[in-house]
Amino acid sequence: MEITMVVATTLNGKITQGDKGGSSWTSKEDSEFLDKIEKQNNLIIMGSKTFEISYNLQHLPVSDKLHIIMTHNKSKYANYQKNGYFEFTDQNPKEIIDNLVMRGYKKGLLLGGSSIYTLFLLNNLVDIIYVTIEPKMFGLGKSVIETLPFEVNLKLCEVKQVNTQGTILLKYKVNKGTIVQKQETPLE
Ligand SMILES: NC(=O)c1ccc[n+]([C@@H]2O[C@H](COP(=O)([O-])OP(=O)(O)OC[C@H]3O[C@@H](n4cnc5c(N)ncnc54)[C@H](OP(=O)(O)O)[C@@H]3O)[C@@H](O)[C@H]2O)c1
Structure with a gap:
């Protein structure tokens, strides 16, 4: 199974503008x-x-895609469960x-x-990462990965500037053998 992580971040690694979610x-x-890569895949995994x-x-x-949504509280989402399309799970990443x-x-x-990127990276389950770096910095916001003591080594495969403002799209391969946990960190 090839898992591709897709993330948009600021120059300083924020994936949200302060507390505000969404992609405004x-x-x-x-x-x-994102539209293009979603069309090329029939499986999407995300957090609740x-x-x-x-x-x-x-x-x-x-x-027409299967969405796997991770939650500890499946009953909260029972009304949205639609097998084959929207499935809510409390399984760990490997079981998923x-x-x-x-x-x-x-x-x-x-x-x-962030929490789902971190979980899958820690479990050595991410193969490719596409990162869009927007030419912005936010003092506050969630980081791409959570503040935990681990390291992931990557190999840059592609670099593309996609507009005149300077938005950059990068493609990395994850060097899966080199994900290092510096001390005991939760894996599930
Ligand atoms: N810039 C970008 O590319 C980008 C991409 C994605 C998201 N975002 C932003 O990131 C924010 C959300 O990130 P987030 O890290 O707060 O939340 P998240 O990863 O989307 O979801 C977190 C939720 O996932 C569930 N979960 C986490 N670990 C789990 C486990 N081991 N087992 C089962 N369920 C688990 C829990 O759901 P329950 O609480 O239901 O138990 C947890 O509250 C939003 O603001 C969103 O807009 C930005």
């Missing part, structure tokens, strides 16, 4: 890239906070991936947020 601060080119911010819960879209492989999925997108 990202460029048109980043939205276009990103799910709540990304979708109108009154009118969930009719989707094993289950998806058994169902025939070969690749998927990891759409965040």
Whole structure:
């Protein structure tokens, strides 16, 4: 299973503008890239906070993709569960991936947020990372990964400037053998 993490960040590594969720601060080119890569995948994995911010819960879209949404509280989302399209799970990342492989999925997108990026990286389950760096800095906001003592080594594969303002799209391969936990950190 090939997992591709997709993230938009400021120059200083923030994925939200302070407490505010959503993507009002990202460029048109980043939205276009996200649309394009979503079309190339039929599996999306995210945390419940990103799910709540990304979708109108009154009118969930009719989707041809499987969305796996991680939560500790499946009953809270029982009304949104639609097998094959929107599935809520409290399984750990390895169990999630094993289950998806058994169902025939070969690749998927990891759409965040910080806690889900961190979990999958710590579990050595991310293969590729696309990062959009917007030419901005936010003093406050969530970071791409959580503040935990670990290191991930990457290899840069592509660099593209996508607009005149200076939004940069980067593609990295994760050097999975080199993810280092500096001390005991929670894995599930
Ligand atoms: N700039 C970007 O590219 C980008 C991308 C994605 C998201 N975002 C932003 O990031 C923010 C959300 O990030 P976040 O880190 O706060 O939240 P998140 O990762 O989207 O979701 C966190 C939730 O996931 C569930 N979860 C986490 N670990 C779990 C585990 N081990 N087992 C089961 N469920 C687990 C929990 O849900 P329950 O509370 O339901 O138990 C937790 O509250 C939003 O503001 C969003 O707009 C930005």
